[in-house]
Amino acid sequence: MKGSVDGRMLWWKLLVVLLVFWTGTAVAWEGTVHRVQDGDSFQVKRGQATVTVRLYGIDCPEYGQPFGEEAKRAASGMMQGKKVVIEPMDTDQYGRIVAVVLVRGMVVNTELVRRGLAWVYPKFCTSQPFCHRLEEMEQAARAAGVGLWRDRRPVPPWVWKRGRR
Numbered sequence: 401m402k403g404s405v406d407g408r409m410l411w412w413k414l415l416v417v418l419l420v421f422w423t424g425t426a427v428a429w430e431g432t433v434h435r436v437q438d439g440d441s442f443q444v445k446r447g448q449a450t451v452t453v454r455l456y457g458i459d460c461p462e463y464g465q466p467f468g469e470e471a472k473r474a475a476s477g478m479m480q481g482k483k484v485v486i487e488p489m490d491t492d493q494y495g496r497i498v499a500v501v502l503v504r505g506m507v508v509n510t511e512l513v514r515r516g517l518a519w520v521y522p523k524f525c526t527s528q529p530f531c532h533r534l535e536e537m538e539q540a541a542r543a544a545g546v547g548l549w550r551d552r553r554p555v556p557p558w559v560w561k562r563g564r565r
Contacts, residue, residue: 426488433479433503438463439471439517441496442479444486454496455509456489457525457534458518459557467548471517478508489527500530513537516547519556 431444431451439460444451460471479501487500501508512518513534520538525531541549548554555563 428485428487430483430485432483433481436472436476436480439468439475439512442475444484451486452494452496453486453501454492454498455512455518456498456500457521457527457531458509458513459521460512460518461548462557462560465557465560466551466554467517470547471512474512474515474517475508478506478511479503484508490524498524510534510537514541514546516541516544516549521558523558 429446431446433442434445434450435443437443437452440455440458442453444453460475461468463469482503485502486497487502488497489500490498492498509518510533513520514537520531520534525534541547
């Protein structure tokens with residue numbers, strides 16, 4: 401079992417590195433997570449600066465939405481106070497770095513989807529094969545009824561936000 405877990409971690413690290421070089425995005429960097437804001441956004445200390453990061457390719461439930469607190473707790477448990485590797489993919493309209501994030505060899509983006517605490521965000525998940533793998537993981541979580549997929553009709557955050565305006 402340990403060998404297969406190590407092999408998967410190595411595969412994900414290689415995939416992330418290839419993604420970054422293939423897409424021509426910025427070079428990866430390290431920082432320490434200072435504050436988890438919600439399931440898919442957090443602040444990282446990078447030297448003296450504090451940088452806001454948004455997880456690439458996924459969207460977690462919002463505050464007040466079912467499973468929003470669970471997603472935040474899971475993200476906090478994985479990252480709060482820990483050193484992370486940030487693989488920038490883009491910058492969003494709010495100036496946040498949108499990134500694939502690794503902590504201790506685990507890809508946080510994929511782990512949240514695997515646990516059923518995030519949707520793949522089709523509008524913004526465009527890098528293949530990473531997004532394809534996220535979609536497979538989402539389908540597996542749906543089939544297993546994990547996390548938010550226990551609800552009969554979970555509402556994606558981008559739809560939920562529209563309904564609250």
